[in-house]
Amino acid sequence: MATKGTDFKSALGQLENTLEEYLVNKVPAIPDEWRELIVKLAPWFSLILMIIALPAILAVFGLGAIVMPFSFIGGVQFGVNYIITLAFSVVLIILEALAIPGLFKRQEKAWKLLYYATLLGGLQNIVTMQIGGLIGTLVSLYLLFQVKGYYK
Secondary structure (H helix, E strand, C coil), X not given: CCCHHHHHHHHHHHXXXXXXXXXXXXXXXXXXXXXXXXXXXXXXXXXXXXXXXXXXXXXXXXXXXXXXHHHHHHCHHHHHHHHHHHHHHHHHHHHHHHHHHHHHHCCHHHHHHHHHHHHHHHHHHHHCCCHHHHHHHHHHHHHHHHCHHHCC
């Protein structure tokens, strides 16, 4: 009998296979030179963005604790979205930070961490009903699957 963890893991594997089928085999491919450039620049881009965002992230978490009760003044939906986004952001930042060393080494586990972070970001966009965010998630998944072969 399969456990829930195994079922979830197999579901993620099936999703990955389905996404790979559509985002690699059924859509136009990015030229090889561009893929190589994306793979070379991705860890630096991620690192620079995390360094730039760090003061803002710390401010949001510090100020977030103070203003969270007032976030509901804009309406229940705004307050709930604020809390959900804050919770998801913590996990996303951790996943992306853990991926950076492996991105430099082109390790598959780093690619998987970015893949999971992208899926989690997509889930956040679905829960908070952010259509623009879902479009960004699709673009991110397309780019991730286009460069997947570079990570071993």
